[in-house]
Amino acid sequence: MIVNVENLVKRYKDNIALEHFNMNVLEGEILGLLGPNGSGKTTAINCILGLLNYDKGIINVFGEELKSTSYELKRRIGIVPQDIAVFYNLKVWENIDYFCGLYIDDNSLRKKYVEEAIEFVGLEGHRDKKSQELSGGLRRRLNIACGIAHKPELIFLDEPTVAVDAQSRNFILDGIKKLSENGATIVYTTHYLEEAEELCDRIVIMDNGRDLVTGTLDELKNMIATTEKIVVEFINPVGDTKKKLESIEYVREVQNIGENGKFILKFERGHNNLSVLLDFIKEENLVYETLYSETPSLNDVFLELTGKELRD
């Protein structure tokens, strides 16, 4: 285990930001910390990194507690903070060189690492620009380069795609996959479900300072009772179609989408729901245009656990 957090409690005066929060990070994985704004992601990361004091709990990184003087440990860790932390008056390469220089003393090695980081985030055409001249998306990429140039084994990225354009977002997500393929262990916080689904090997779902559930995408989806979602669009719906659909065995919920004949049915898992539905349609002489089965999304998992949507 690369990181272990047990029963972490953090209060900001009367506000409890973390309430017995637990998390562990396994070697080589991309762990996603997924939760709405204010759920405690940044607080958790900053406690782990020793940047914040906490009230209770155990935190180990590479088997040790991280202190402000743990220089050897810090060299092995990369931090990409949520709030962009670069020097606006320094050039792109100078910024990266500064942060890399905190860990890498050897001049020629540092030079090499700086150029590799510039290439990694695709800022070759901007290396001599001051960071204040960069667009938001490019500045995000610089922020990432500063955190990873020294080739850390463990990398924390705190919401690195917020407020960036689609192109930079894809660039960033691909870059993180590459870091992972190169062997780094990654902790990635986000409030975007789609990113967690796309990127992460395991996901910790957070809400109100707690870890609600932890697992792979499949494990999380299997935790909720409703797993099978069938979408059907009828050409000839009648007034009581919804009621009738609700009477089908193992149906937990039927939603009628809009004014038309489109319905979403949520079935209990583990039954031949699709064939039962097809039989029903035949019996009722209904005609459908589209019909497909969907596995639940992370949003369904979040909804079932918290009763609210995790969407922007």
Ligand SMILES: Nc1ncnc2c1ncn2[C@@H]1O[C@H](COP(=O)(O)OP(=O)(O)O)[C@@H](O)[C@H]1O
């Ligand atoms: N410096 C601070 N002082 C007081 N409250 C804070 C501070 N930083 C965060 N909080 C509160 O702690 C909770 C968790 O915040 P944060 O860790 O930033 O969540 P997230 O990163 O998931 O958006 C929120 O209620 C937030 O308002």
Ligand SMILES: [Mg+2]
């Ligand atoms: Mg945050």
